[in-house]
Amino acid sequence: MPARALPYRPHNHDLCVDQALAQARESCRRNEARLTPVRERVLELIWQSHKPLGAYDVLAQLSADGHKAAPPTVYRALDFLQQHGLVHRIASLNAFTGCDHPGQHHCGTFLICRSCGNVLELAAPNITAAINQAATAETFQVEQITLEIAGLCPRCESDSTDQPTPS
Amino acid sequence: MPARALPYRPHNHDLCVDQALAQARESCRRNEARLTPVRERVLELIWQSHKPLGAYDVLAQLSADGHKAAPPTVYRALDFLQQHGLVHRIASLNAFTGCDHPGQHHCGTFLICRSCGNVLELAAPNITAAINQAATAETFQVEQITLEIAGLCPRCESDSTDQPTPS
DNA sequence: ATAAAATTTGCAACATTATAACAGTTGCCA
DNA sequence: TGGCAACTGTTATAATGTTGCAAATTTTAT
Numbered sequence: 001m002p003a004r005a006l007p008y009r010p011h012n013h014d015l016c017v018d019q020a021l022a023q024a025r026e027s028c029r030r031n032e033a034r035l036t037p038v039r040e041r042v043l044e045l046i047w048q049s050h051k052p053l054g055a056y057d058v059l060a061q062l063s064a065d066g067h068k069a070a071p072p073t074v075y076r077a078l079d080f081l082q083q084h085g086l087v088h089r090i091a092s093l094n095a096f097t098g099c100d101h102p103g104q105h106h107c108g109t110f111l112i113c114r115s116c117g118n119v120l121e122l123a124a125p126n127i128t129a130a131i132n133q134a135a136t137a138e139t140f141q142v143e144q145i146t147l148e149i150a151g152l153c154p155r156c157e158s159d160s161t162d163q164p165t166p167s
Numbered sequence: 168m169p170a171r172a173l174p175y176r177p178h179n180h181d182l183c184v185d186q187a188l189a190q191a192r193e194s195c196r197r198n199e200a201r202l203t204p205v206r207e208r209v210l211e212l213i214w215q216s217h218k219p220l221g222a223y224d225v226l227a228q229l230s231a232d233g234h235k236a237a238p239p240t241v242y243r244a245l246d247f248l249q250q251h252g253l254v255h256r257i258a259s260l261n262a263f264t265g266c267d268h269p270g271q272h273h274c275g276t277f278l279i280c281r282s283c284g285n286v287l288e289l290a291a292p293n294i295t296a297a298i299n300q301a302a303t304a305e306t307f308q309v310e311q312i313t314l315e316i317a318g319l320c321p322r323c324e325s326d327s328t329d330q331p332t333p334s
Numbered sequence: 335a336t337a338a339a340a341t342t343t344g345c346a347a348c349a350t351t352a353t354a355a356c357a358g359t360t361g362c363c364a
Numbered sequence: 365t366g367g368c369a370a371c372t373g374t375t376a377t378a379a380t381g382t383t384g385c386a387a388a389t390t391t392t393a394t
Binding site: 201203235237240 | 370372373374375380
């Protein structure tokens with residue numbers, strides 16, 4: 001029985017966010033990318049939620065801050081964060097989630113719990129290899145992979161009532 | 168050198184559509200599902216385009232038919248077709264594409280050419296196996312897989328100017 | 335230090351994608 | 365033939381995402 005993956009374990013989430021932000025600042029410094037206040041705040045908001053956040057959720061939080069923001073502000077910040085590998089967009093949810101390992105745009109593989117909404121990003125070399133092999137067999141040149149696996153996370157599966165678990 | 172996959176080869180597309188429709192009618196008959204005129208027409212429109220069609224593209228075509236349709240008509244037809252495994256929704260494109268092998272909701276794996284927009288559906292047991300293995304390792308119960316691979320199809324890759332190839 | 339250039343943000347309007355709610359219609363069958 | 369279930373039509377609205385331009389800020393070059 002493997003240890004449970006991070007989002008499924010209790011942990012000090014503030015710390016978790018702080019670390020992610022520190023890592024992001026460091027990554028941007030190295031790449032000479034400008035992690036401006038809005039961008040950093042958006043990243044922070046996304047990290048504070050373990051569940052993927054929609055652009056308009058982010059917008060609402062910014063407004064709650066007193067920040068007079070409009071959709072383009074948010075979408076631009078999100079574009080920047082995506083470009084620098086700090087967040088991923090989850091197409092099947094129209095939502096965004098933080099990325100642990102800012103190493104430019106890598107293949108994101110996600111386990112998405114349909115009950116509690118939590119998301120776990122996997123690094124799965126086997127899957128990537130199988131995908132590349134299949135694509136090569138079709139002479140297809142892969143540029144970007146979207147892999148989103150929906151189902152039940154360990155916690156919700158064992159509470160097999162399918163009731164949502166609060167964050 | 169493997170034979171090129173269907174959408175990349177020239178072929179009699181009308182025939183291709185007819186076959187798909189015949190197969191769909193047969194599948195619905197077996198499942199006692201009602202492939203009504205609107206539903207069949209939507210499926211036909213989707214098949215006539217090798218590229219995934221947005222709901223509003225379908226709507227426009229229906230209107231061109233003289234059919235007075237509104238969004239819900241299209242979305243309902245698409246829901247039905249999805250439920251019966253006759254079309255897939257491609258989340259990264261907000262668009263729909265026909266499914267070759269109507270066997271209830273199975274895992275759809277797509278190669279999406281970013282240049283010409285054509286889409287090829289793969290059946291890739293290796294990938295599915297790798298995914299299930301990875302999910303199992305996280306004690307995650309898989310229900311639905313969204314796998315969309317964007318890149319360049321053989322034709323566009325060899326025309327390496329990256330200019331869109333007309334349908 | 336300072337002007338020019340480039341990047342980022344604010345802002346208003348708009349475009350696209352999707353759903354809700356309810357009324358009408360059709361086919362079935364008891 | 366009357367009632368039920370499924371399907372369709374219709375209107376309105378919600379949710380998500382983009383364009384274009386102007387103002388502000390930061391960087392770069394002088």
